[in-house]
Amino acid sequence: MKARVMVMLRNGVLDPQGEAVRTALGNLGFEGVGGVRQGKVIELDLSETDPEAARHSVTAMCEKLLANTVIESYQIEIL
Amino acid sequence: MRAAVIVFPGSNCDRDMAVAFREVTGAETTMVWHGESGLPDNVDIVGIPGGFSFGDYLRCGAIAANSPICRAVVDYAKSGGAVLGVCNGFQVLTETGLLPGALMRNSNLKFICKPVDLVVETTDSIFTSGYGKGQKIEIPVAHHDGNYRATGDLLAQLEAEDRIAFRYAEDINGADDRIAGVLSSNRRVLGLMPHPERAVDALHGGTDGVAMFKALAESLVSA
Numbered sequence: 217m218k219a220r221v222m223v224m225l226r227n228g229v230l231d232p233q234g235e236a237v238r239t240a241l242g243n244l245g246f247e248g249v250g251g252v253r254q255g256k257v258i259e260l261d262l263s264e265t266d267p268e269a270a271r272h273s274v275t276a277m278c279e280k281l282l283a284n285t286v287i288e289s290y291q292i293e294i295l
Numbered sequence: 296m297r298a299a300v301i302v303f304p305g306s307n308c309d310r311d312m313a314v315a316f317r318e319v320t321g322a323e324t325t326m327v328w329h330g331e332s333g334l335p336d337n338v339d340i341v342g343i344p345g346g347f348s349f350g351d352y353l354r355c356g357a358i359a360a361n362s363p364i365c366r367a368v369v370d371y372a373k374s375g376g377a378v379l380g381v382c383n384g385f386q387v388l389t390e391t392g393l394l395p396g397a398l399m400r401n402s403n404l405k406f407i408c409k410p411v412d413l414v415v416e417t418t419d420s421i422f423t424s425g426y427g428k429g430q431k432i433e434i435p436v437a438h439h440d441g442n443y444r445a446t447g448d449l450l451a452q453l454e455a456e457d458r459i460a461f462r463y464a465e466d467i468n469g470a471d472d473r474i475a476g477v478l479s480s481n482r483r484v485l486g487l488m489p490h491p492e493r494a495v496d497a498l499h500g501g502t503d504g505v506a507m508f509k510a511l512a513e514s515l516v517s518a
Contacts (some may be wrong), residue, residue: 229444232402232469281361284354284390286397287444 219274223283225257232266258282267294287289296515298322300342301384301456303329303359308381308490309449312403314350315492316342320512329362339515340377341368343384345437345490355440356386357425365391377421377515378484382438385486394477394486395449399442402469408437410501413475413489417457420478422485425510431445431464432503434489441488443470443477453477460485 225231238252264270283290298316302309316322325335348359373376380388415426461476469489476487491504
């Protein structure tokens, strides 16, 4: 089964890259973009077949490596 | 004094750090590859150098922090060992949890490479005892991700415990409270973005880093 992890900067943490993208969109004439937050998506191919066990395992991966929970939050989607 | 310098794939300041240890402190210095599971015996200090370990993939320092040698470095530090992390080494130390906070992309999104003025904020450590409190020193920086974040109550805690070792004299990268370097709670682990090992020889253009290595030699030899 596959898992998809979305890692984003926590709310309240200033995202300088997102801010640069927002400015670039404005320069291109796209109006009304109030804010941009940039994150990353990590897709995992897992041999696990039980969704609950997979979620448990991917949570451990996020806590240990995939996200820095000091500044980032994560969401896990089991596909 | 015996020093070990960790080398990751992508480290590029490892030799500079070894030269600083050897030339300034006279330490017998061993380079230790990231895949090793242990440090050399009787090491007095471990240096984690600057560079782009593992290509900065995922997050700066994140993969290095989970390498076999870093497990040994964490054990070493937790038993009171001295560790100096510079630039990428600082990022690695925050990723291991040995130092609090996190380092984000510079607020102006630019790679900053220039000598900067630092203010010595505490002299109460083996790294900073050779400076005066409030002394201004010039040390080069070279980083893209040096924007130190001290979230929640951390900033107040660092301040209260006198663990901010250096501040930038002027804001360069957006770091909270202009923090350039922090100490662990036992004051034996220092992480800083500026490169003291690049300021130990007149040919470097400045020698303000010498006092850090001399202080280490004095406290670690007598220990």
